[in-house]
Amino acid sequence: MEEKKARVVIVGAGFAGLKAAQSLAKEPVEVTVVDRRNYHLFQPLLYQVATSGLAPEEISYPVRAVFRKQKNTRFRLAEVERVDLAGKCLVTNAGIIEYDYLILAAGGETNYFGMESVAKNGFGLKDVDEAIHIRNHILRMFEMAAQEKDPDIQRAMLTFMVVGGGPTGVECAGALSELIRLVLTKDYPQLNFNKVRVLLLEAADRLLAGMPPELSDITAKTLWNRQVEVRLDAAVSDFDGQRVVLKGGEIIPSRTLIWAAGVKASRLVDTLGVKQGSARRAVVMATLQLPEQPEVFVIGDAACFDVDGRPLPMIAPVGIQQAAVAAQNITALIQGKPLKNFVYHDKGSLATIGRKAAVGRIGKWKFSGFFAWILWLFVHLILLVGFRNRLLVLINWAWEYISYDRAVRLIIPK
Amino acid sequence: MEEKKARVVIVGAGFAGLKAAQSLAKEPVEVTVVDRRNYHLFQPLLYQVATSGLAPEEISYPVRAVFRKQKNTRFRLAEVERVDLAGKCLVTNAGIIEYDYLILAAGGETNYFGMESVAKNGFGLKDVDEAIHIRNHILRMFEMAAQEKDPDIQRAMLTFMVVGGGPTGVECAGALSELIRLVLTKDYPQLNFNKVRVLLLEAADRLLAGMPPELSDITAKTLWNRQVEVRLDAAVSDFDGQRVVLKGGEIIPSRTLIWAAGVKASRLVDTLGVKQGSARRAVVMATLQLPEQPEVFVIGDAACFDVDGRPLPMIAPVGIQQAAVAAQNITALIQGKPLKNFVYHDKGSLATIGRKAAVGRIGKWKFSGFFAWILWLFVHLILLVGFRNRLLVLINWAWEYISYDRAVRLIIPK
Numbered sequence: 001m002e003e004k005k006a007r008v009v010i011v012g013a014g015f016a017g018l019k020a021a022q023s024l025a026k027e028p029v030e031v032t033v034v035d036r037r038n039y040h041l042f043q044p045l046l047y048q049v050a051t052s053g054l055a056p057e058e059i060s061y062p063v064r065a066v067f068r069k070q071k072n073t074r075f076r077l078a079e080v081e082r083v084d085l086a087g088k089c090l091v092t093n094a095g096i097i098e099y100d101y102l103i104l105a106a107g108g109e110t111n112y113f114g115m116e117s118v119a120k121n122g123f124g125l126k127d128v129d130e131a132i133h134i135r136n137h138i139l140r141m142f143e144m145a146a147q148e149k150d151p152d153i154q155r156a157m158l159t160f161m162v163v164g165g166g167p168t169g170v171e172c173a174g175a176l177s178e179l180i181r182l183v184l185t186k187d188y189p190q191l192n193f194n195k196v197r198v199l200l201l202e203a204a205d206r207l208l209a210g211m212p213p214e215l216s217d218i219t220a221k222t223l224w225n226r227q228v229e230v231r232l233d234a235a236v237s238d239f240d241g242q243r244v245v246l247k248g249g250e251i252i253p254s255r256t257l258i259w260a261a262g263v264k265a266s267r268l269v270d271t272l273g274v275k276q277g278s279a280r281r282a283v284v285m286a287t288l289q290l291p292e293q294p295e296v297f298v299i300g301d302a303a304c305f306d307v308d309g310r311p312l313p314m315i316a317p318v319g320i321q322q323a324a325v326a327a328q329n330i331t332a333l334i335q336g337k338p339l340k341n342f343v344y345h346d347k348g349s350l351a352t353i354g355r356k357a358a359v360g361r362i363g364k365w366k367f368s369g370f371f372a373w374i375l376w377l378f379v380h381l382i383l384l385v386g387f388r389n390r391l392l393v394l395i396n397w398a399w400e401y402i403s404y405d406r407a408v409r410l411i412i413p414k
Numbered sequence: 415m416e417e418k419k420a421r422v423v424i425v426g427a428g429f430a431g432l433k434a435a436q437s438l439a440k441e442p443v444e445v446t447v448v449d450r451r452n453y454h455l456f457q458p459l460l461y462q463v464a465t466s467g468l469a470p471e472e473i474s475y476p477v478r479a480v481f482r483k484q485k486n487t488r489f490r491l492a493e494v495e496r497v498d499l500a501g502k503c504l505v506t507n508a509g510i511i512e513y514d515y516l517i518l519a520a521g522g523e524t525n526y527f528g529m530e531s532v533a534k535n536g537f538g539l540k541d542v543d544e545a546i547h548i549r550n551h552i553l554r555m556f557e558m559a560a561q562e563k564d565p566d567i568q569r570a571m572l573t574f575m576v577v578g579g580g581p582t583g584v585e586c587a588g589a590l591s592e593l594i595r596l597v598l599t600k601d602y603p604q605l606n607f608n609k610v611r612v613l614l615l616e617a618a619d620r621l622l623a624g625m626p627p628e629l630s631d632i633t634a635k636t637l638w639n640r641q642v643e644v645r646l647d648a649a650v651s652d653f654d655g656q657r658v659v660l661k662g663g664e665i666i667p668s669r670t671l672i673w674a675a676g677v678k679a680s681r682l683v684d685t686l687g688v689k690q691g692s693a694r695r696a697v698v699m700a701t702l703q704l705p706e707q708p709e710v711f712v713i714g715d716a717a718c719f720d721v722d723g724r725p726l727p728m729i730a731p732v733g734i735q736q737a738a739v740a741a742q743n744i745t746a747l748i749q750g751k752p753l754k755n756f757v758y759h760d761k762g763s764l765a766t767i768g769r770k771a772a773v774g775r776i777g778k779w780k781f782s783g784f785f786a787w788i789l790w791l792f793v794h795l796i797l798l799v800g801f802r803n804r805l806l807v808l809i810n811w812a813w814e815y816i817s818y819d820r821a822v823r824l825i826i827p828k
Contacts (some may be wrong), residue, residue, distance in 0.1 A: 038553060039824045057469035062823040064601040074604075077557040077825075094561055128826050139452060143491040147508055187478040190488075388813045388821050392806060399802045407802050409476040410453045411491075412542050 005030045005072075006334055009090065009097055011080055011268070012105035013040050016319030020103045023327030025070045029334070030123030034090065034097060036079040040062055042337045042384055044316070045393070046125060047168060050134035050258070051175040052183070052406040058392045060128065061385040066071025081105070082271035083193055085293055101295050101330045104282070105108070105276045105323065106269070108301035108314055111239075111262030111279060120243035122257040127169060134258060136411045141255060143411075146188050152197075156253035158196045161244055163236055164261030166209070167351040170219055172260055173200040174354040177226045182404045198228045201251070203235040203261070208359070210313060210349055211366075215359040218368045222353045235244075236261075265302045265312050277304025277311055286341040295331065297326040305342065321345065352376045355401070419444045419486075420748055423504065423513035425494055425682070427477045430519035430714030430733030433801075437741030448511060450493040452477055455612075455800055458730070459807070460539060461582060464548035464672070465589040466597070466820040472806045475799040476541065494520070496685035499707055515709045515744045517695070519737065520683070522715035522728055525676030527691060535655035536671040539582060548672060550825045552590070555669055557825075560602050570667035572610045575658055577650055578675030579589070579616025579625070581765040585632055586674055587614040588768040592640045592682065596769075596818045613666070617649040617675070622773070624727060624763055629773040632782045636767045647664045650675075667785075677728050678801050679716045691718025691725055697752045700755040702740045708747065711740040717757065726758055735759065766790045769815070 006029045010017050013035035021033050043057040049056050067073040078092035083104065090097040090163045110124035123134045138160065145157040162173040177198045185193050200207075200223060205215040207223075207230065220230045236257070238245040244252045264279040274290055281304035282290065288303065290296045300319030304311045312318045322342055329339045348362035350372065358372035367375075377397065384390050400406055420443045424431050427449035438445050456473040463470050481487045482793035492506035497518065504511040537548045552574070559571040576587040591612045595736045599607050614621075616638060620630040621637075621644065634644045650671070652659040658666045678693040688704055689697045696704065702717065704710045714733030718725045736756055743753045746767035762776035763787065772786035781789075791811065798804045814820060 037825065038557065039826075055469045055471035056826065057471070057822045057824060060824050060826075062601070062821075065819075065823070068600055076561070077554075140491075143452065147490070186482055187476070277500050386821070388809070388817075388819075389812075391809060395802070395805060395809070396695075399805075403802075405479075405802075407476075407479075407800065408471045409479070411451065411469060411475075412453075412470065 006100040007032065007098065008101045008103065008330060009034060009080065009099035009376070010103045010105060011035075011083075011090065011309055012107050012300070012302075013037070013075075014043075014107045014300065014319065015316040016105035016106060016323045017103070018106075018186075019320045019323035020105060020299065020327050021067065021070070023324050024330070025072065025318060027072070027327075027331050029072060029101075029330070031070075031073040032076055032097065032205050033063060033067065033073060034076045034078050034092065035063060036077070038075075038077050038383055039160075040066060041128060043126070044380060044383075046128070047172040047175055049128065049131035049408075050125060050137055050138075050172065051179045052139070052408045053175060053179075053400060053411075054393060054396055055408055056128045056132060058389055058396065058406050059384065061389060066385065080268055083268065085272060085290075085296065088295070098251050099295075101333070102297065103323070103330070104265035104268070104272075104296065104298045104302055105300045105319065106214075106302045108263040108265055108279075110259060112259065113262060113263035115236070115238070118236060118239050118257065118259060121239050122163075122259040125172065125258060125260055126263075132412065135408070136413070137256060138179075139409055139411045142188060142191070143383050146191055154254070155195050156242065157255055159252060159254040159256070160198045161201065161252065161254050161257045163201045163257060163259050165204065165207035165232070166260065167349070169200060169202070169260035170207055170223070170351055170353060172258060172353065173228045174223060174226060174357070177228045178354045179406050181410070183406045187409070199231060201231045201234045201236065201246075203233070205232050207232075209264075211351070211359060211361055215361065215366055215368060219351070219353060219359050222357050226354055242344065246371050254332055269298075269302050277306070278313065279304075281311065287329055288322055289329070289339075289340040297329065299321060299323055299326050305344075307344060311365060315349075317347060318344060344345055349375045350379060358400060420514040421446065421512065422515045422517065423448060423511055424517045424519060425449075425504065426519035427451070427489075427713070428457075428519060428521045428714065428733070430521075430737045431517070431729040432480060432688070433734045433737035434517045434713065434741050435481065435487050436484070437738050438744070441486070441741075443515075443613065443744070445484075445487040446490055446495060446511065447477060447479060447481070447487060448490045448492050449508065450491070452489075452491050454480065454799055456803075457540070458794060460542070460798075461586040461589055463542065463545035463822075464552075464586065465593045466553070466823045467548055467589060467593075468807060468810055469656060469822055470542045470546060472803055472810065475803060479684065480799065487747050494682055496760060497682065499686060499710065501703075502709070513709075515747070517737070517740050518682070518686075518710065518712045518713065519714045519733065520680035520716045522677040522693075523681070524673060525678035526673065527676060529650070529652070532650060532653050532671065532673060535653050536577075536673040538683060539586065539672060539674055540677075546826065547710060547771060549822070551670060552593075552826070553823055553825045556598055556602060556605070560605055566667070567638065569609050570642070570656065570787050571669055573666060573668035573670070575615065575666065575668050575671045575824050576611045576613065577615045577671060577673050579614060579618065579621035579644075579646070580674065581763070583614060583616070583674035584596050584621055584637070584765055584767060586672060587612055587642045588637060588640060588766065591637075592642045592768045593820050595641060597820045597823070601823070613645060614642050614644045615648045615660075621646070622765055625765070625773060625775055628680050629775065629780055629782060633765070633773055635770050640768055644822060647738070668753060677715065683712075683716050689721070693718075693728065695725065701743055701753040702736055702756050703743070703753075711743065713737055713740050717813055719758075723756060729763075731761060732758060764790045764793060
């Protein structure tokens with residue numbers, strides 16, 4: 001056993017998976033990263049693809065390029081069908097992959113909470129193809145509305161619903177409103193833009209539940225100023241592609257419902273057959289191991305890690321911090337040393353609402369407005385993988401800021 | 415008739431269509447541009463999308479953005495099903511569009527010369543989705559080959575055929591070879607790249623038939639130096655997705671056939687019911703009008719315009735020059751003035767083979783190598799629509815030049 005290197009398999013090339021692999025770069029192990037996509041996607045900016053601000057290629061980075069210089073790491077393009085804990089292997093569409101240690105960083109997927117009509121007719125916003133779908137659809141609605149004679153049908157085409165008042169919903173609604181008010185008004189001079197509605201629905205009584213209430217209020221006010229109708233305590237019960245039905249009985253004719261109201265762990269977690277917490281997440285020990293399988297670590301959106309009786313949120317910083325600890329603990333296991341417990345360090349959070357407007361919290365310090373926006377831009381540029389992507393995104397943002405334009409207004413058919 | 419402005423309808427937002435509309439900007443007419451896509455595509459760089467060099471968004475530009483400041487011009491997103499010459503209208507999937515004058519700049523499509531197996535299993539390279547298909551497929555072949563045990567299957571996966579020795583085929587084969595030799599060799603350190611083959615097939619006895627023979631020879635030599643197998647007098651007779659059969663009987667196992675061997679006019683030309691020249695093109699008079707319909711002009715790839723008994727080639731400069739004359743002639747018709755005959759001015763041509771290598775001809779002056787390459791880069795940047803696109807393409811090219819990288823190596827599923 002001493003001469004043969006331990007095989008560490010990491011499922012997922014998201015934030016957590018990449019960080020885990022990078023943390024093992026100098027360890028005497030053989031790392032295999034498995035993902036069904038050949039690129040790492042910078043999900044926090046995916047809504048800008050959906051709203052014509054960025055090209056998908058600018059926020060995606062080939063996984064093989066990440067690990068070119070990391071000699072102990074290989075990539076395999078494969079869709080994992082299930083984890084065989086007893087057989088210590090993954091069953092994939094490209095064959096069996098055996099492991100000595102497994103880091104499951106399989107991420108999350110859209111949670112429609114069992115509402116089939118919304119899952120079928122609404123738009124999720126978790127992957128590149130979904131974002132391009134949304135972009136195509138929004139632009140097509142404007143093209144169709146420009147030619148539509150019936151005023152009721154036209155109004156339905158121009159009513160855009162974003163559901164979910166978390167950061168994704170807030171950022172998406174803000175960006176969509178900007179696309180419409182600053183850009184599309186110039187593209188469709190014949191169209192009456194008073195008929196356009198952008199609604200942001202949130203089931204709780206405030207936006208951005210992870211932020212202090214003052215920032216929730218500032219966010220709602222800013223969105224209203226930018227002509228986004230913010231509806232709190234409002235939940236969707238049905239959407240047939242033509243009409244959105246709210247829980248209270250209100251009916252809003254609309255062709256567009258973007259669902260940013262929930263995430264749950266990847267379906268891969270179900271194949272583990274272990275205890276699950278909320279949102280399908282696998283319950284892990286303080287060391288991030290599965291209770292019965294010391295060789296299996298679950299991190300990021302796939303893991304349910306309780307702090308003071310409440311699970312940590314499904315956000316990138318949690319996954320990234322867990323990845324470093326999981327990697328350290330695998331090294332410790334190999335060396336027979338004691339494992340480390342995971343402790344989450346909340347560094348704060350940021351959400352942008354649009355041009356010169358964002359809100360943020362660092363520790364107990366709260367801020368909003370232009371400074372928060374600049375900080376948001378800066379942090380997101382830094383976190384993007386790859387110098388070229390950073391440069392292209394920066395140029396796009398500068399271009400949009402100076403020209404009040406969104407250049408990627410392309411309907412590229414499937 | 416004096417107070418009501420004449421309705422000029424332009425079908426197609428390619429090079430010819432855009433130029434025609436822009437030439438009518440200051441005339442007292444109502445211009446409607448109709449296209450099935452909402453963007454103008456810079457086709458000369460499409461092969462760089464197929465070979466992971468550029469994002470499709472960087473070579474596409476929204477048609478509405480082109481005409482924002484042109485007050486007499488409107489855009490309609492519609493697929494034209496047929497032209498009704500007698501009724502002076504277009505039948506589209508978005509209703510009837512009537513015209514007083516029509517400029518048909520509907521462009522061309524891939525010509526498989528009746529070979530159904532190639533049309534079905536090969537890849538065309540005329541539109542964005544085809545380019546993304548090729549990109550996805552090439553990268554997927556490498557991912558599959560990296561996991562393939564059978565050496566024969568692996569070799570077939572790594573054999574790439576480009577058919578057609580015109581500029582598109584030459585540029586595509588050169589770029590594909592570069593992607594493989596400079597970039598993918600770093601991505602797949604375990605793969606034996608001696609098994610990779612890129613073939614360029616041309617049915618005639620030299621490449622770039624539009625160039626002087628010396629430049630054809632230089633092009634072939636340069637491609638060989640870059641490990642492209644150039645086959646002249648070689649024509650494909652069948653491709654079932656697994657094996658390419660050549661006319662002489664040779665069989666080459668391959669999963670990838672990129673077809674750049676022919677273009678014919680849009681199927682819309684068939685609906686005119688007029689006399690056709692080669693490649694389905696509508697035969698036009700010296701004024702670019704249809705012989706029986708003085709109000710209908712056909713330009714660009716859709717038109718067959720003979721000079722000294724030979725039709726002009728289907729290239730952008732012909733269409734752009736014709737667009738200006740068609741626009742002038744419509745103004746002349748309205749004012750009752752005599753029409754102008756079209757005269758083509760051949761400004762020369764350029765084709766790039768790859769890094770620091772291109773060939774070109776201006777008048778009788780022939781050149782090749784680094785200077786031709788710089789000129790090619792410069793000319794293509796200038797011709798791109800939109801400052802942002804120019805900047806992004808320039809940065810990508812600079813990035814690729816310095817880093818020997820192709821950043822857009824993403825398999826984005828349909």
